[in-house]
Structure formats: C-alpha cells, structure tokens
Amino acid sequence: MEEHHMADARTDKPSSTEEEYFAREEIEKKRKLALEQAAASAAQQREELKKLHWMKCPKCGMDLQTLKQGNVEIETCFNCHGIFLDAGELDQLVAQHGHEGSGKVMGAILNLFKKK
Incomplete structure (x- = not known):
C-alpha cells in the first residue's frame, strides 16, 4: 500500500518542463521589475539634474x-x-x-x- 501512495505523490509533482516554465516566468517578472526600477531611477536623476542646472550657464555656472x-x-x-x-x-x-x-x-x- 505504501508503494501505491508513493506513486500518487510522484504523479502530483510538476514535470520538469512545468518547473522550467514557471522558473522562466519568475525570472522574466524580476527582469521587468528591475528594468522598470532602472527607468524610474534614471527619470528621477534627469529631473534632479534639470533642477540643479536649470537656467545655469553651461560654461561658468552663473545664472542665465x-x-x-x-x-x-x-x-x-x-x-x-x-x-x-x-x-x-x-x-x-x-x-x-x-x-x-x-x-x-x-x-x-x-x-x-x-x-x-
């Protein structure tokens, strides 16, 4: 009877193909999140630079x-x-x-x- 129970447990386990699919999905989600965070950070840095340099002379730094x-x-x-x-x-x-x-x-x- 134990053998039959163990066989049922093995059939409920996802196949290696399914595991690979879910692993790829998880990696893709994390990659997209990292790209979104990088884009948001770059936009924030551009905005900070703009505020810092707005109407300042690019040659000497004085007000334009x-x-x-x-x-x-x-x-x-x-x-x-x-x-x-x-x-x-x-x-x-x-x-x-x-x-x-x-x-x-x-x-x-x-x-x-x-x-x-």
Whole structure:
C-alpha cells in the first residue's frame, strides 16, 4: 500500500518542463521589475539634474538671463557673455531677419550682447 501512495505523490509533482516554465516566468517578472526600477531611477536623476542646472550657464555656472528677440527667447550669461539658443531658435532668428542676409543676422544678434 505504501508503494501505491508513493506513486500518487510522484504523479502530483510538476514535470520538469512545468518547473522550467514557471522558473522562466519568475525570472522574466524580476527582469521587468528591475528594468522598470532602472527607468524610474534614471527619470528621477534627469529631473534632479534639470533642477540643479536649470537656467545655469553651461560654461561658468552663473545664472542665465532671458532676453527677447522678436518671438525668440535668448538665454545669455552676463558673466562669460555666452549666448544660448534652444533647438530651432536659430532658424527662427534667421527667418525673422532673413531678408538682411545671414551675415547681418549674426551681426544683429551679436550686437545685442556686446559689452557696454
């Protein structure tokens, strides 16, 4: 009778294929969780860096000041005299002053920031 009971216990045991499947599922869940945690951490670090460097000069670290030129906001550093444009703003400046020629456009922009 004991042999029959032991045989029943063996048939209830999951097959090695089932064990492998559940092991792979568990590994995949843990891998996805680790990727989600890494992405959340990276996003948090980017947000912290943004707060730390927001409107700071990338060359000298001083505060940037915003000046309007038409509909474009130009960030400038009065300490090192750096001029910074966001993506697409140079094209907007050229479009605003395009009829004057590109040399005159750049001259007009640089005149805004000459030392006085």
